[in-house]
Amino acid sequence: MSATQPHSARDHFNDFDLDSPELNDDFVEVMDDLVRRCPVAKSNVGHGYYVVNRQEDVRTVGQNWETFSSAEGFQPNRPEGMPFMYPEESDPPYHNRWRSALNGYFSPRAVRSYESSVREHANHLIDAFIERGECDFVADFAATLPGRVFFSSYMGVPIEDLPPLIKAIDEALFGPIEGRAQGWGTALGYINAYLERRLKEEPRGDFVDAVLKGVELDSGAPCPWEHKVSVVTDLLAGGLGTTTYLLAGLTYHLATHPQDRARLAANPALHDKAIEEFVRVYAPVVALARTVRQDVEVAGHTFKKGDWVMLNYAAACRDPRLYDNPKDVDIDRDLPVNAAFGFGPHRCIGSHLARLEGKVVMRELLRRLPDFALKPGAEITYTTGLTRSMNTLPLVFAPGRPESAVR
Template identity: 40%
Template sequence: MSYDSTAVSGERAGPAGESIDDDWCRNHFDHLSQELVDNLYPALTRMRSLCPVTRSNQYGGYWVVTKYDDVLRVAQEWETFSSAFGLTVPPSPIATRNLPVEIDPPLQREFKRLINAYFTPKAVRPWEPRTRALVNRLIDGFVERGECDLMAEFARPYPALSFFDVAIGAPADQIERVAYLASKSGAPKDPDAAACWRGLSEWINGFLEQRRCEPPRGDVVDAILSAEIQGRPITHEEIIGTVQLLILGGLETTAGALGQIMLRFCRQPEIPAALRENPDLLPQAVEELLRLDGPFVQITRTAMHDTEIDGHQIKQGEKVIIYWASANRDEGEFPASDEFDLDRKINRHMAFGVGPHRCVGSNLARMNLRIALDELLRRLHDLRLRDGAEIHFHPTVNRAPVTVPVTFTPGPRVGADG
């Protein structure tokens, strides 16, 4: 059961934009350009064919890697391609390192073990009833109108409300503000990024100070506050960096995935129709949707010594950007790679990364997506993009639509219990 997915995720059909020619691909590739954002998948397809490993002269120079096998190798070989020397090009306004993403093993393993136990399938399963109630409460806010902006009214508030309430127990009256700060602080070209980061940092410090004064809850925040790292107490900066990653890693990514998936449902109504007929296929569908429309587009590594990728000589200290979004549509790994295929037998996608830095929140993200899609499919019928809607994406490392204005058949409110 497969469906042609050409040009359904916001990218233009056909060749990439006029400014994305062969010379641009080989020498001037700009991962933060609006041209790339508007033509992401056609451009990455062109890169895989024309120059799967190439060096761009933008932002002081960096390598771009787009083929599945090469991306997999760079992600797994942490001793050669380090996460500890800057993850963004150009540098991020965020001063405190995100832990454990911006350190390497063996220290990285201690931080990952610290938080892994709180995001296993068994750990997140008890959160499902509250999560489903939250989803229905959000849908109740717009279902009677027969129209909404799914990004503003569902996709962005949902992961924030879920994470801050269920996972770390933040005060409910602070959630909207901190979610806004988190999403803006992670946008490299946003003029408010630095100010929003400062605001987010202040919030994290205040939240942690409050938690220190409260009785323990036995959650991940308590575990971080009382942790020992390599036989010593965790430092305040390490606490901030770990909580910071939990926040930044899960909000805009889940929102972006939901936004792109709902765009696909609008443009390929046969997919939601098939899932309504066969709801048991939803977990499998989530994996295929993450492969096609994963929100985490790319990440940067630093070469720790002279090495090579596919015959190209990489010098010590040079930056290497690997493209998850390209690897996930590599024709060599995924037959009919641009098609949504519910019968895909092997789906080793990289939507959550691979190697030692694979996303610690993947189980929570899968649960959030599965429950959200289950309820949205059940309650929103005849889903369409609003007439004349123009879909745009921000130029960041995460792919999320700015807005997804939709119409649908109005339905009744059901209350928080669904």
């Protein structure tokens, strides 16, 4: 079976490459084609890997951690020197001990307590550009808000420290493959220094203290310091690299679909469904890898021990077997499960925080920039790898006043 997309000659079924410009340029068409016609795609990059595309099969692989292990990493052809990210790149029971230690800080109840803080950060950023009547929503808002929220709500560190970390994580996720380890190194270095400072302070009873307390390795020994640094870095990078795309995606849709924008402005009861749909359509994590521990058959394909398999969440979110008209953004759609957050023990720990940020941002944009629209002539471009990002989002709107001036 072969697949040739309309704008390129690449056969994505038999020569898939997550980092290829052909995938980036034809992303939606490729995802739709894969999930409809190709249960398992093959990549020839490096040591090679497979890509599982249908939601049922993505769920099967994600839940079967004994056979499909995360312990060798979520990135095939891992760049030399790239450190492991815990707890994401580990298996139960060690992974589960970390999740048990941290889940309480990301529960629906805990996340709700950050709503007013998220709103304040959102309005602070809007205040900076509302008088201009235009902005680049990615650079001026979406790329910054998730980090501000994590810094203030979870770490208690100066917001001024955020810009170089955003740059480092962007390099780690989207930069040239040979430079990604350096991006991770910069982020890890900052977190390492911060945790060392916190060790010298009185405990605050917060998320950072829970990380510093740590958990036991499977051997019963205390986990090493490097794992603690990695845990915080992983969660920070996860928030920055994924929520940014959600915020940009929902804003792009509302800027180009005024009828949906008007309905959501008039009916807040639709907001929960709308956010789930935006997460589905703008699934920030494209695919993450597992390593096969023993021969197994999934989706009619026999995987051999040592094979690398990628779970294509972006394609699973567009599976016509699960969703009517999956290409459409339907703000009335009921989504009992959102494949964008993954399946099994590694399901996204920050899903409730991402939802909250999305809902608050949507509400504040509708309130303060009710007529925002895509700037005429704007060209929207993307960058694709393990995750997907929108590079720019130029908006125009009727100029307003900062809320401080209104008060």
